[in-house]
Amino acid sequence: MSERSALATRLAPLLxxxxxxxxxxxxxxDRLMLExxxxxxxxxxxxxxxxxxxxxxxxxxxxxxxxxxxxxxxTVRAVLxxxxxRGATLAVVSLTTDGRALAIAELARMDRAEANPRQxxxxxxxxxxxxxxxxxxxxxxxxxxxxxxxxxxSAPDLAVVIGGIDLGPRSWVEQVQPRIDGMxxxxxxxxxxxxxxxxxxxxxxxxxxxxxxRDGAAYRAHAELGRLERxxxxxxxxxxxxxLLGLLVAIGVLGQAFGSRLAAVMRAxxxxxxx
Amino acid sequence: xxxxxxxxxxxxVGVLVLxxxxxVNDSLSELAGVAIDAAILVAAGAALAAVASLAVRRAxxxxxxxxxxxxAALVLAGMAAVxxxxxxxxxxxxxxxxxxxxxxALLIPIGATLFGxxxxxxxxxxxxSLASRSREATVLVGAALVVLLMLLPIGGVVGERLSDAAxxxxxxxxxxxxxxxxxxxxxxxxxxxxxxxxxxGATDE
Amino acid sequence: xxxxxxxxxxxxIATWVAALATIVVLGGLLGERRVFGWSQHLLAGLATGFxxxxxxxxxxxxxxxxxxxxxxxxxxxxxxxxxxxAAAAAVPWLPRVVAGLPLSITIxxxxxxxxxxxxxxxxxxxxxxxxxxxxxxLTDTVVGVAAAGVSGLVLIGFVHGTxxxxxxxxxxxxxxxxxxxxxxxxxxxLLFSRLVLLVDRVAFLVxxxxxLAR
Numbered sequence: 001m002s003e004r005s006a007l008a009t010r011l012a013p014l015l016x017x018x019x020x021x022x023x024x025x026x027x028x029x030d031r032l033m034l035e036x037x038x039x040x041x042x043x044x045x046x047x048x049x050x051x052x053x054x055x056x057x058x059x060x061x062x063x064x065x066x067x068x069x070x071x072x073x074x075t076v077r078a079v080l081x082x083x084x085x086r087g088a089t090l091a092v093v094s095l096t097t098d099g100r101a102l103a104i105a106e107l108a109r110m111d112r113a114e115a116n117p118r119q120x121x122x123x124x125x126x127x128x129x130x131x132x133x134x135x136x137x138x139x140x141x142x143x144x145x146x147x148x149x150x151x152x153x154s155a156p157d158l159a160v161v162i163g164g165i166d167l168g169p170r171s172w173v174e175q176v177q178p179r180i181d182g183m184x185x186x187x188x189x190x191x192x193x194x195x196x197x198x199x200x201x202x203x204x205x206x207x208x209x210x211x212x213x214r215d216g217a218a219y220r221a222h223a224e225l226g227r228l229e230r231x232x233x234x235x236x237x238x239x240x241x242x243x244l245l246g247l248l249v250a251i252g253v254l255g256q257a258f259g260s261r262l263a264a265v266m267r268a269x270x271x272x273x274x275x
Numbered sequence: 276x277x278x279x280x281x282x283x284x285x286x287x288v289g290v291l292v293l294x295x296x297x298x299v300n301d302s303l304s305e306l307a308g309v310a311i312d313a314a315i316l317v318a319a320g321a322a323l324a325a326v327a328s329l330a331v332r333r334a335x336x337x338x339x340x341x342x343x344x345x346x347a348a349l350v351l352a353g354m355a356a357v358x359x360x361x362x363x364x365x366x367x368x369x370x371x372x373x374x375x376x377x378x379x380a381l382l383i384p385i386g387a388t389l390f391g392x393x394x395x396x397x398x399x400x401x402x403x404s405l406a407s408r409s410r411e412a413t414v415l416v417g418a419a420l421v422v423l424l425m426l427l428p429i430g431g432v433v434g435e436r437l438s439d440a441a442x443x444x445x446x447x448x449x450x451x452x453x454x455x456x457x458x459x460x461x462x463x464x465x466x467x468x469x470x471x472x473x474x475x476g477a478t479d480e
Numbered sequence: 481x482x483x484x485x486x487x488x489x490x491x492x493i494a495t496w497v498a499a500l501a502t503i504v505v506l507g508g509l510l511g512e513r514r515v516f517g518w519s520q521h522l523l524a525g526l527a528t529g530f531x532x533x534x535x536x537x538x539x540x541x542x543x544x545x546x547x548x549x550x551x552x553x554x555x556x557x558x559x560x561x562x563x564x565x566a567a568a569a570a571v572p573w574l575p576r577v578v579a580g581l582p583l584s585i586t587i588x589x590x591x592x593x594x595x596x597x598x599x600x601x602x603x604x605x606x607x608x609x610x611x612x613x614x615x616x617x618l619t620d621t622v623v624g625v626a627a628a629g630v631s632g633l634v635l636i637g638f639v640h641g642t643x644x645x646x647x648x649x650x651x652x653x654x655x656x657x658x659x660x661x662x663x664x665x666x667x668x669x670l671l672f673s674r675l676v677l678l679v680d681r682v683a684f685l686v687x688x689x690x691x692l693a694r
Contacts, residue, residue: 013395013509020682025692040442066383067390070680071673097531098386100538101378104370125369125538128318130593134292135311138304174601175593178296192673195666198445199454203609205601213676214428214438238676239683240428246675250398251423257405258416264408281580288588289595296596309557314589316561317582319539320568326532328572329524346521353525354532361533368537369530372490377526380494381501384684385523388505391681394674395509401667411660418664419671426672444665451627452662455634455655458606461598468595471587 016249020242028241042219044208048186052157056088059156061172063099065164068190074237075188075216076162081228084119091152093123095132096166100125113231123151129167130175137179156183163189169197173205213238282474289472330354499689502681540565634659
């Protein structure tokens with residue numbers, strides 16, 4: 001590789017970052033649409049919330065990881081605000097280190113936004129991944145006298161699982177759902193988990209699943225948060241302009257390599273002229 | 276006798292927990308609960324073991340001036356900062372504002388940015404895989420390209436069509452493939468777990 | 481834009497520290513390895529320190545130590561629990577016979593959870609969902625049958641070992657190509673997910689730190 005191309009390869013990521021910053025500052029977000037036109041996901045989430053009784057107790061499994069939380073952060077905040085606006089009590093538990101760190105940060109943030117403290121129960125952290133999930137399920141079901149059960153005023157009416165790569169909604173479906181009858185699970189997960197979770201949504205094991213920023217934006221556009229709008233920063237969604245630019249770069253880079261590969265294959269397949 | 280004890284314990288604990296899932300019996304449930312609570316305590320102890328092990332190794336590296344002394348010092352400093360912030364007299368543990376400051380100012384930004392870098396490195400790796408001229412890489416990257424096109428956040432009729440296509444692709448072809456994989460993984464996991472519980476195929480040490 | 485920082489002075493300092501940390505890690509893209517490596521060491525220290533803090537303050541102390549201090553003679557099972565925690569914490573340094581107890585509990589419970597969860601939580605419901613039922617329209621039924629076929633081929637390709645017979649070999653090969661295509665689709669979602677994260681970090685620098693985009 002020549003010196004010039006080596007330098008270009010080295011500087012390309014920096015140029016990408018600068019271009020993304022420029023896209024953020026360009027003010028083009030209003031002209032682009034992040035939310036998906038199909039609001040089926042948003043309706044499914046709203047339907048699951050509408051089916052809750054008044055003054056419901058919602059168990060929030062808060063286990064995103066720092067590597068993917070930024071993608072779902074605006075949606076998570078909207079979901080929590082939506083539930084609080086409906087009068088639900090949120091019992092927040094984490095089973096991973098990242099999840100607990102982010103849960104503490106979000107609870108502190110909700111406290112600064114003057115959320116009603118009587119609507120928030122901090123169940124803390126349980127180690128052991130699947131063992132913790134099973135202990136949680138047994139405590140809720142009354143099969144054991146786990147200390148967590150003492151902190152819950154009643155059995156939860158709904159579980160909202162904020163998933164990450166370490167421990168996601170799939171583990172909740174496998175370990176909690178078989179042990180607790182009649183507790184629907186709504187999941188908010190990053191895009192990377194979407195293919196793995198789609199079969200669970202399709203089979204009905206997940207009552208609803210928000211898995212892309214587009215679905216999240218569609219949900220946020222429809223959610224009625226009332227006076228709890230202050231808990232959700234309206235500008236906090238990922239910039240459509242920057243995402244569009246990044247996607248075009250990715251499509252360009254991969255498309256160029258893919259096109260070259262296809263051209264090479266077609267050249268190899270062409271019959272040679274015999275002199 | 277010693278060799279048989281550990282596998283026997285694995286079987287007993289495993290069968291107990293499994294039976295609790297399948298049968299409704301108060302005594303069984305209580306015994307299974309003991310095993311599950313024990314697993315949680317073991318997990319907590321194992322966490323301390325991991326941390327202590329890392330701390331001892333890094334301290335040894337620093338003492339013997341092996342490897343990267345600044346890196347070793349930073350590992351120890353990071354550990355100490357969080358533990359002091361959370362365990363000092365009057366602190367509120369993990370919910371203490373000082374711990375929250377460290378998490379928000381350092382842990383989250385470093386971790387999140389590291390994963391953000393993966394966009395560039397994953398893109399570069401995907402491009403390099405095409406240079407290997409394998410059919411598998413071509414199929415892999417071709418499918419990725421199609422999905423990326425469908426995820427473009429544009430409005431209007433084109434954007435709606437792309438969004439519908441993305442939803443359909445996820446629900447039908449990709450969903451079908453991953454359902455097959457999930458079933459396959461579940462079968463393999465079940466077989467492997469059953470072999471562990473039954474002690475089948477375990478090597479004598 | 482992350483919303484984690486308020487307006488207090490400590491939060492302002494945190495914003496600057498976070499911005500510096502973000503720039504250091506982004507420097508890895510330019511090939512700056514040394515300081516990038518140090519940031520990873522710091523991350524490892526913070527993360528493991530936080531894990532130890534959680535284990536001590538949210539599990540061991542409230543579940544074992546505090547009840548024991550309140551009633552040392554009345555809860556003998558908690559003494560066993562404390563011994564178990566100590567044994568698990570000292571596994572790297574204990575003789576194998578002693579370390580075997582916490583390891584056995586971990587392996588036994590993990591195997592049981594894996595078996596139970598895989599069969600009851602995934603295998604049975606997903607097999608039921610794979611069976612294509614009669615849908616409202618002919619198109620939906622055809623799509624359902626095709627999807628069931630795809631799932632079946634992928635399963636054969638995934639689980640099957642040595643090819644036996646032409647039909648099974650072809651099915652396994654077809655399943656593996658479908659699996660590759662599915663994984664390719666997943667790669668697309670992965671790239672999208674990582675891109676959103678990179679955009680968020682840049683937005684933090686531009687918005688929260690420099691205050692240019694609000």
